[in-house]
Amino acid sequence: MYKGTISKIFENNFGGKTLYSFALDGKQGVYFNCGEQRPNANEGDMVEFTATQKGSRLHVNFPINVLGSAQTTPATGKAGFSKGANSTSKDEYWTAKEARDIEAQYSMRYQGAYDRGLSLARLLIDTQAVKHPSEIRSMSDRAAYVKALVDECTAEIYHNTVNAKALMEGSTTSEGTPMEIKGNNEGDDWND
Numbered sequence: 001m002y003k004g005t006i007s008k009i010f011e012n013n014f015g016g017k018t019l020y021s022f023a024l025d026g027k028q029g030v031y032f033n034c035g036e037q038r039p040n041a042n043e044g045d046m047v048e049f050t051a052t053q054k055g056s057r058l059h060v061n062f063p064i065n066v067l068g069s070a071q072t073t074p075a076t077g078k079a080g081f082s083k084g085a086n087s088t089s090k091d092e093y094w095t096a097k098e099a100r101d102i103e104a105q106y107s108m109r110y111q112g113a114y115d116r117g118l119s120l121a122r123l124l125i126d127t128q129a130v131k132h133p134s135e136i137r138s139m140s141d142r143a144a145y146v147k148a149l150v151d152e153c154t155a156e157i158y159h160n161t162v163n164a165k166a167l168m169e170g171s172t173t174s175e176g177t178p179m180e181i182k183g184n185n186e187g188d189d190w191n192d
Contacts, residue, residue, distance in 0.1 A: 002032070002106070003048040003067070003099045006041055026103050033059045041066045046099065053159060056151050067095070109161050110154075117154030121146065124153070 004024035010031070012019050020034040024047075032051055039060070041047050046068040051058040124130045130149060133142045160167055 001048065001050055001102070003046075003102050005046050005099070006039070006043050009039060009043055011038075024103065026100065027107070030058065033057055034062075035059070037062060040064055042069070045069055046095075053155060053162070055155055068092075110158055113158035113161055114150075114154045116157050117150055117152075120153040120157070121150045124149065 002024070004026065007023050007025045009020065009022045012021075017036055019036060020038050021031045022034070022039055022041075023031055032049075040062075041064050045066050047064050047066055049064040050061040052061055053059075125132060125146075131145075133146055136142045136145055
């Protein structure tokens, strides 16, 4: 579950289609993809929604719940969530704090998954469980290969972190698929 204030809605034309995405305040570099469906919220609105991670991308599961609409206050001209000019209730403060805490939690989970994904990618390369980057001729292809491997490991670990309860209970309904290791493991029998 994601919760926050929409900082920017993006509209891109690609392949004859209009695709939408948006960003939340405090989640720099994280974009929530909506596909061809325009978000049912506006910039400055506080929203709550779920999203599915597919690779390194987050896809919004509609509907998006709008918790508060952006209002322009006469004194500042800036968007805010106030009943009157520049007033904030305790409930609004704690709701906003909870949203910031949830965003920080997702950010910490992702950073932890990235760190472990980087270590796992290094381990897979060092143990030759995947193709060694030195076997790739072009330096740019090597870099792309290592980056893709790190991204794949990170996505798998993040998926497992977010779905930990379902995975511990043996559920097969969690989103995503396990990482498939590809490379130099022909003929290896890991069960010996």
